[in-house]
Amino acid sequence: MSLRGGPPSADGPVDFRSDNVATAAPEILAAIADANRGTATAYGGDELSRRLDERFSELFETPVRVFPVATGTAANALSLASITPPWGAVYCSEVAHVHTSEAGATEFFSGGAKLVPLPGNDFKVAASALERALADAGVGQTHRSQPAAVTFTQATEYGTLYHPDELAALCAIARRRGVKIHIDGARFANAVAALGTTPAAITWRLGADLMSFGATKNGALLCDAIVMFRPELATELPFRLRRSGQVWSKMRFAAVQLLGYVEGGLWLRLAARANALASRLGNGIRELPVARLVAPVQANEVFVELPGVAIEALAGKGLLFHRRGSNVIRLVCRFDGTEEEIDRGLEMFRTTLR
Amino acid sequence: MSLRGGPPSADGPVDFRSDNVATAAPEILAAIADANRGTATAYGGDELSRRLDERFSELFETPVRVFPVATGTAANALSLASITPPWGAVYCSEVAHVHTSEAGATEFFSGGAKLVPLPGNDFKVAASALERALADAGVGQTHRSQPAAVTFTQATEYGTLYHPDELAALCAIARRRGVKIHIDGARFANAVAALGTTPAAITWRLGADLMSFGATKNGALLCDAIVMFRPELATELPFRLRRSGQVWSKMRFAAVQLLGYVEGGLWLRLAARANALASRLGNGIRELPVARLVAPVQANEVFVELPGVAIEALAGKGLLFHRRGSNVIRLVCRFDGTEEEIDRGLEMFRTTLR
Amino acid sequence: MSLRGGPPSADGPVDFRSDNVATAAPEILAAIADANRGTATAYGGDELSRRLDERFSELFETPVRVFPVATGTAANALSLASITPPWGAVYCSEVAHVHTSEAGATEFFSGGAKLVPLPGNDFKVAASALERALADAGVGQTHRSQPAAVTFTQATEYGTLYHPDELAALCAIARRRGVKIHIDGARFANAVAALGTTPAAITWRLGADLMSFGATKNGALLCDAIVMFRPELATELPFRLRRSGQVWSKMRFAAVQLLGYVEGGLWLRLAARANALASRLGNGIRELPVARLVAPVQANEVFVELPGVAIEALAGKGLLFHRRGSNVIRLVCRFDGTEEEIDRGLEMFRTTLR
């Protein structure tokens, strides 16, 4: 038995389906094993859980509160429920995971808030769209869902990035209009690594109130987190979490995943690796005929437009990927991927599109 | 680094606070490590997750569906939400965890159902109380919450057990009245081990529709499960789970905990050990002056009535426990406890009560 | 065609089922007809609706906000939802209408709050029970529903009254513990008339935050109201009302019912009449053999314990009433009842019990 997760072997599958199909980082598994000694206070009263706030406050260069949760959906929906009343409106991009892929979790946890999708380039929210939507929202009109929050996914669902200046402008609009700001950071590590910035610079320093801090896609096993940049928002959340069945009794085993994840910059090293693989993959595809990159490759995802017949051919060759509509495929690179896997994938593309 | 969780050492604390303060069973941690190889389909489409249904169907001797969830609260609340409409009433014991200790989770997940606490001996629901409550419930009267479900905790929150015959009688009442039956099995292993029966004999064979199958208290890390005995109930649950943020992307790491938990009867061995420790503790206390056992010791919990001053004295000696009101303490024995720890605890009692 | 509702004729039924079976007061119907001229701003922007706050502020001798709603259930549930978070606990009497007869409305509108029934004499909440419940509630413990509000029904569901001193003591406990205070005034007029006090003296002067102000049972047609004694609570309510489908477009026809109801003290005159009839009925029954009054007759309701056979006999004679369990009947006197109807009812009792 070994803690090591193994990358796909040379004759294994080329698996670009998702970063969710990845292994767990050995360092994190080791941290779990290391935490498995003696008794520990339940429900987050233990030493490791209490260390979380301190550790993440260092990481974010400001006092924060950290709440481990089971999934990114829980992080998103509970975050948004914390900053919108049941009659609130939450603005997001048209492709936001909270809007398209969480089965109405935000509507559920908030007691019926409304998600308002906004257009923009490269799968981001456009400042002009946000400005107009907030201006026309009918603040104070009781028959309208009231502007309460905006959520930005960083990196986006299509692997693009909000540049810090771009995000600053969006956050400025939100704050001027009095709506709270959430960052969906399911792939936050990929964004920080790719932008070469700090966690603080693209969150609370721009006015973000709280975020979903992803860990599972990038090396953890069963744990993401809500990070709150404004302590006053944290009064209600523990009650929401408990009644949502999101407070583990043996919390130390979640906390230690998050501690291990950021320890020594592991999270950024793992993300940088996935980003580099995606860059290699995107560069290879860009040179091919027929294939068209749907969005710039800025993090660890590559979206490619292809003829349906080519998509079928790639699937027939054993390439593993997900589809987005009839002519676009999504290719995700993992922290535990290898250049060899990328190159085998590119070879499949070349032989298909030749 | 080692996978082994360690029991408290000879000079460590005597920790009877909860089974939630326990370590993870080394076998389960090993199973996680073993599962950490290669890519795996996300969200429960992987091999290990799919094996769950088959494995638990063997265990329960009938086709079942298994849904891993993060916590017992999630298991309970989502189970009950599956079998009660928002205007339904769920009958439970006065000390039921769902009623007293889950911050309104069932009310939340069900969209506002009502929990109706019923009295009974030894912290169980009395058949007469259930019969009367259902008879007087006003079925069909639109101003009354409508009888929908009953939940029995096995073993109970006070470490007592429903004898199979007793449970059969209760279930018969429920079925005759057309209400669905849920078992809160946060400590189901302790019940099965103590009763020397089979999982089937005290669940679906008596008419139970679904159950919360606890694992975390008895050796798992971060995972319990919902087990459904009627496949037709399982259509909606996957949607409920997803929008509750209870569907892990890397589900294999949850599934493997449950597989490891039941593998080779591990769960019953661990539970039997905790039960034996509780029996030893209860027997020791029974012989002491002043102390009174509040309920028969039938699983892994011991509740003791003591003068407040004695409780303070025990705490002062370093005994770790939780209180229930001003004169009762709860002592929980863990699968990773030792006879030596019990005996040290008993010695504290003896020196205090002498 | 006439606006006059007619009382039952001398050979009509003796109808003690409820004050809900009553007619509408002719004065209120006339006020509606009078309001039916010209156009009026919708959704409460009209002149009559705006007059409500002013008129009720006079009535209550303090600035209040008034929100007409369709039913008492809506008034109660929306009031309580305004002062409790989804994880809150609302304390009430064991026979509180909100707990027994509103199909979980408070649970629904609040997003899953918990109603906690408390015992007491004469169907009221006992101060000692409230004190103990709040002391033991586990404030700040995230697994417990958090004390948020208490609701007192005045007059109670059994026609008894909270004496102002008694209510003052209860409110003092609530305020000391930081929970908000709601009055369910479905029969508030009967209470004010019977106590010979002012609306202010038994509401906000004791610390009440808001109330359900009943009108339909006592002369209105289709309209009750929420009265808020603390303006700061009124910010959210308009949004809650709108999304609950409780904001009429032609609000003037609701507002004018409430204005007509209190105009010139009509509400108290009507209530006093119903109270006097109940007193006459109670006095008559008190002198009979076998029958036992279950509670003092203090408002417009009489509850009588009788042998089942006598109950059947009364029903056979054509007396109309509702049952409470197998040996208790409820007799309600209406503002549009007559002494003749009471006396015919008493005669039925006499011939039955002789």
Place this chain on the structure above:
Amino acid sequence: MSLRGGPPSADGPVDFRSDNVATAAPEILAAIADANRGTATAYGGDELSRRLDERFSELFETPVRVFPVATGTAANALSLASITPPWGAVYCSEVAHVHTSEAGATEFFSGGAKLVPLPGNDFKVAASALERALADAGVGQTHRSQPAAVTFTQATEYGTLYHPDELAALCAIARRRGVKIHIDGARFANAVAALGTTPAAITWRLGADLMSFGATKNGALLCDAIVMFRPELATELPFRLRRSGQVWSKMRFAAVQLLGYVEGGLWLRLAARANALASRLGNGIRELPVARLVAPVQANEVFVELPGVAIEALAGKGLLFHRRGSNVIRLVCRFDGTEEEIDRGLEMFRTTLR
């Protein structure tokens, strides 16, 4: 005192703000007064309430169930909650009242369902858009809100009509895809009158499952209704209604509004009058320079695009209307409007646009 509502006098305002600013029809007020005699069983057990099902079954030429509710928002949200699970998606037009103007009522009553707006001509849902949305909805994918229902507003929020053939095609798509069909008939009378069809022909005969049957805008006071075309849908609704505070105790006064509304075809006569006034208004505006009709005038609403300065000038002349964005105004004609009022309004337009 008189039951007659009066139209605006010759020097009164020209009020095109809404049909919600109208009076009540004298016939309906008379029916209320007429119902005000003797006692009547509460909560809908009375004679008039029970007559509703029969009367509307005649009207719709099929057995239906009728449930009076306080408002159109209640009718819509409770209807939709009856046919969609909390994880369902409800398809509607981009300008649907349920989506834009009910403060999230459908999201609230359904427990978090998602409204999906679809484009189309003349403010209707396009068949192609519905077909595509349902095809791409991801049926069975647990991370997607599941197609449950579609709602068509007839007449639409912009006074246009679904032609029976057009509606038949839309309903056929919905039924083929297994989603339920709701009609928002806030202005159903205007549609039936304008189309010269029967209620049956544009509802259940096309496959509609249930509808919101408006009455308040067109002559009632405080009452709309849900009409269910499939009895099996009606089992749960009474519980939903009760816990929503939508079941009046003195239901007879609501029922009689609906009975009076349809008695002798009153509803269609009133609607035809409002339609004719709108036609006169639309025809007059069509001949003017500068002004542009935004949609065909098919029911009782006229939407006009105008320069902002002209809008200001009209407001300055005392014309009462609502705005839709910066260059469009809404003009609504009422059943109690007069040709004289229309002509005065047109004169204001002429003097403004000259």
